[in-house]
Amino acid sequence: MKVPFLDLKAQYSSIKDEIDAAVSAVIQETAFISGKFAEQFEEAFANYLGVDHCIGCANGTDAIEMALAAIGLQPDDEVIVPANSFIATSEAVTTAGGRVVFADVDPTSYNITVETITPKITDKTKAVIAVHLYGNPVDMDPIIDIAGRQNLKIFEDSAQAHGALYKGRHIGTIGDAGTFSFYPGKNLGAYGDAGAIVTNNAEINVFCRRIKNHGRLDKFDHELEGRNSRLDGIQGAILEVKLKHLEKWLEGRRSVAERYNELLSDVAGLTLPVQTEDSRHVYHLYVIQVDNRDEVRSRLKERGVSTGVHYPVALPFLGAYQHLKHSPADFPVAHRAMSRILSLPMCPELSQEQIEYVAENVKACL
Numbered sequence: 001m002k003v004p005f006l007d008l009k010a011q012y013s014s015i016k017d018e019i020d021a022a023v024s025a026v027i028q029e030t031a032f033i034s035g036k037f038a039e040q041f042e043e044a045f046a047n048y049l050g051v052d053h054c055i056g057c058a059n060g061t062d063a064i065e066m067a068l069a070a071i072g073l074q075p076d077d078e079v080i081v082p083a084n085s086f087i088a089t090s091e092a093v094t095t096a097g098g099r100v101v102f103a104d105v106d107p108t109s110y111n112i113t114v115e116t117i118t119p120k121i122t123d124k125t126k127a128v129i130a131v132h133l134y135g136n137p138v139d140m141d142p143i144i145d146i147a148g149r150q151n152l153k154i155f156e157d158s159a160q161a162h163g164a165l166y167k168g169r170h171i172g173t174i175g176d177a178g179t180f181s182f183y184p185g186k187n188l189g190a191y192g193d194a195g196a197i198v199t200n201n202a203e204i205n206v207f208c209r210r211i212k213n214h215g216r217l218d219k220f221d222h223e224l225e226g227r228n229s230r231l232d233g234i235q236g237a238i239l240e241v242k243l244k245h246l247e248k249w250l251e252g253r254r255s256v257a258e259r260y261n262e263l264l265s266d267v268a269g270l271t272l273p274v275q276t277e278d279s280r281h282v283y284h285l286y287v288i289q290v291d292n293r294d295e296v297r298s299r300l301k302e303r304g305v306s307t308g309v310h311y312p313v314a315l316p317f318l319g320a321y322q323h324l325k326h327s328p329a330d331f332p333v334a335h336r337a338m339s340r341i342l343s344l345p346m347c348p349e350l351s352q353e354q355i356e357y358v359a360e361n362v363k364a365c366l
């Protein structure tokens, strides 16, 4: 049996008529850049999340960078980011003009916690980026609390967590601003690059709307220099169609995870993902830990099971951050996890037979 890591073709087949009609409508109306279809999606996504503003943009990395730019970072300003994330999170801090400060993560949630960020807060700290890694919500309340006392802004990198809930609230709407990526493989994915910033803050909304479109709100009113980071009409139309199916797909991911949990619980040498209390994990990734990860991974590959590693090198140990001279002892949890984590096939289209085949072979390969 072959089990792909994810199957975007199967998803397209299930909604082909709707998608093809949506793309065709954009072409018929030549509403290619921003415009009606991009705006309709912004409104639909804001409604889905229960947030005042959604600003569509070109990708999830730009979304983080523009949200940070809205608070006007000065060269010495520090922004705390998790040691375990995709590089986009830390990269955006640098391109927005700030300094990256890494914080270790919790060994069960893989997310930052108030305990891991507190020792990293200095006079220069301006913001914290909470990444809801793998679709699992960060425990936000204690972080919001400390941010309030220390006057820090909170951004939520929600690229992996569309639809995740924390105490009944949508992820991305809890901090000062949330950012999303609609990269094709994400839980809500476009058919190209796309992203969004969401916020209840009117100033952040206006600032981001301006800078994503050359500093203007109307045709020639360039009040500042911005950039071109617009959402295109075809992506907007596709995302609007796919948003209607999102809840069903998230429930699909959650049942795949539940089935893996049943089949893999009580297996010695295996650590399973844990859903944080009071939250809805949306399993962008189903990440386990095993001892000899690379060996297990290649044996699974021989048996037709594709897996991933998110991420093989924690951010502080990447070449890009050599100048910060971090050692493994600075981030013991992230450092230990990077050689042990393994992402199993995860998408709502996996069949019961495929899930069982993956579980059987994980056990056999340990």
Ligand SMILES: *Cc1c(COP(=O)(O)O)cnc(C)c1O
Binding pocket: 059, 060, 061, 062, 085, 086, 088, 089, 131, 157, 159, 160, 180, 181, 182, 183, 193, 194, 195
């Ligand atoms: C995918 C991702 C991003 C970047 O999104 P792009 O749309 O690819 O720019 C940022 N942060 C995290 C955690 C991601 O997984």
